[in-house]
Amino acid sequence: QKEVEQNSGPLSVPEGAIASLNCTYSDRGSQSFFWYRQYSGKSPELIMSIYSNGDKEDGRFTAQLNKASQYVSLLIRDSQPSDSATYLCAVSLGSGYSTLTFGKGTMLLVSP
Amino acid sequence: KAGVTQTPRYLIKTRGQQVTLSCSPISGHRSVSWYQQTPGQGLQFLFEYFSETQRNKGNFPGRFSGRQFSNSRSEMNVSTLELGDSALYLCASSLDSGPYGYTFGSGTRLTVV
Numbered sequence: 001q002k003e004v005e006q007n008s009g010p011l012s013v014p015e016g017a018i019a020s021l022n023c024t025y026s027d028r029g030s031q032s033f034f035w036y037r038q039y040s041g042k043s044p045e046l047i048m049s050i051y052s053n054g055d056k057e058d059g060r061f062t063a064q065l066n067k068a069s070q071y072v073s074l075l076i077r078d079s080q081p082s083d084s085a086t087y088l089c090a091v092s093l094g095s096g097y098s099t100l101t102f103g104k105g106t107m108l109l110v111s112p
Numbered sequence: 113k114a115g116v117t118q119t120p121r122y123l124i125k126t127r128g129q130q131v132t133l134s135c136s137p138i139s140g141h142r143s144v145s146w147y148q149q150t151p152g153q154g155l156q157f158l159f160e161y162f163s164e165t166q167r168n169k170g171n172f173p174g175r176f177s178g179r180q181f182s183n184s185r186s187e188m189n190v191s192t193l194e195l196g197d198s199a200l201y202l203c204a205s206s207l208d209s210g211p212y213g214y215t216f217g218s219g220t221r222l223t224v225v
Binding site for chain 1: 143145147153154155156157160162167168170202206212214215216217218219
């Protein structure tokens with residue numbers, strides 16, 4: 001059974017701090033990794049994708065992947081109250097495999 | 113550019129009834145996937161359609177079915193509704209089959225009473 005594990009939180013950080021969200025996955029064959037943000041009552045929105053080991057930066061967001069440790073993380077720098085949401089980690093076997101296995105999400109609360 | 117459109121947004125049904133949900137993908141997107149989201153289980157994959165063919169199916173009972181039309185619009189059907197089917201049903205579309213740039217619709221909130 002493919003599993004994706006996330007700490008449910010809530011993770012509380014003050015405005016301007018770095019928020020660190022973590023995710024582990026069980027299937028060593030996983031090739032594609034995604035972070036989605038979901039505001040309360042809204043649908044998930046893709047914010048980052050990463051396919052190879054290392055870091056990938058996009059604005060205030062950095063995704064980190066370590067396939068040997070089966071670990072994905074998302075760093076949010078200069079956190080803003082508008083970043084308060086649930087962050088979903090999703091994993092796929094890769095090209096041609098469109099099925100995503102989602103973690104249950106980590107709720108992030110950024111206080112002003 | 114229009115996003116993924118799901119209808120209806122909200123639905124209340126009685127146990128034993130059946131329901132049909134609709135999803136219109138982004139223009140040009142040929143892949144449509146359906147997910148069920150509940151507080152307890154999170155997002156769970158139902159099935160994926162690509163060019164009118166079901167390519168993948170999740171671990172859901174046969175009461176859950178779907179189809180895709182030639183214009184890529186998709187429908188999912190749930191027969192003999194149970195209380196546990198109450199959930200947010202999300203449709204996601206992408207250009208090709210493969211987890212690249214999934215865009216989710218706003219979802220259909222189904223309540224079974």
